[in-house]
Amino acid sequence: MVDESTKNRILQAAGPIFADVGYEHATVREICGAADVNVASIKYYFGDKKNLYLETVRQARNMRAERYPFPQMAAETSAEEKLYDFVSALLRRLTALQAAPWQVKLLMRELMDPTDACRMLVKDYFQPMFDSLLGVVDQLVEGPLEPDKRLKAGFSIIGQCLHYRYGNEVVNLMVPPEHRAAFEVEQIADHITRFCLSGLRGYAADSTKEIRQDRGPAAEHPSEP
Template sequence: MNAAGSLFAEKGYRATTIREICDRAQANQAAINYYFRDKEQLYVDCVREASQSCMARAPMPSHLEALAPAEQLRQFIAAFLQRVAVDHDPAWHSQLLMREMQWPTEACREFVEVHVKPTFHLLQGILDRLLPPHTPQPKRMLIGFSIVGQILHYRSARPVLMMLVGPQVFDALDVATLTEHIASFSLAAIRSCVEESQRKEVP
């Protein structure tokens, strides 16, 4: 399954052959049809494992309540970056999930329901505490997208970023640096939203 997952993540479903998988796993070709019904079932099992393991490895912080909202956001960003931008081993977990998110197969719906939606709602909750109470919901959504967009960029555009600034510059970006930047960038923007609405409120 590690063999399958890493190849699927590298080359995609169609470009990966079961012969390759079995070579890497040092198993017989028929093993796939014996243990997993067929190639497709093996694929969805890989996605499921990737999703479970990814979330288990870098869980969203559960003790947020006690912290100041700004610190909650910081921790959220750090945990999200940890999930998405860092290559844990096996590296294929997050790669495969990213593939699913960009060109979803059937395996994606479950992932979105179980993991993406709760994560986004967690972020929305944090933003609720950071923003004035009467902030319109669409605005909160856009701010959420802006934060998530900044984070995911380091995964989804990784190959291009490497070509753009060179691998050595890119690899020098660690989670702490990125967290600090994205958090301060976003908090500054959010603060200006608050001020803006206060100006309207108390003219």
């Protein structure tokens, strides 16, 4: 049933390895060892390592795309609930990344540190998610939002989520052990959702108010050396 061809065995072996250690740290010898294949096969089937990586990313994208045509939310679900679902699903994917399938790991790697032409597919993998999020945002504010504000609101939401992945190390250092229990996915999702809901509500409202009193360009840090 499964494709046991040499070429495919290489791809199957390369996926998890690239996902775990990244392009640079992955060696063709390790990949070929895992695939139980001679090193020369890479030249034979893929030309070189870079090309193998590209095909691996492509494969990961396709596998995910057919597995997840991003979750359709029922129309009757409230926008608030949709937001929570989005946030919680994203958080879950990000923080459970340790145990995530290699396809997700690999795509995340590309998201954080895009290589070459792959950013094209980063785009067509993540854009749909983002658009669906923006749809929820639209429902949450009364009246249409200017396009750039719409985008910024979206970034604010996913920024808060992604921080628990990007800044994972730092978060752990800053949360004292006795409060560690309050940082489970559900509770973080709950916080972010509330924060964003009330953030969005007040958002359009006071868009006129000035934050800073006029005191010149002060409060700037001294210029860098």
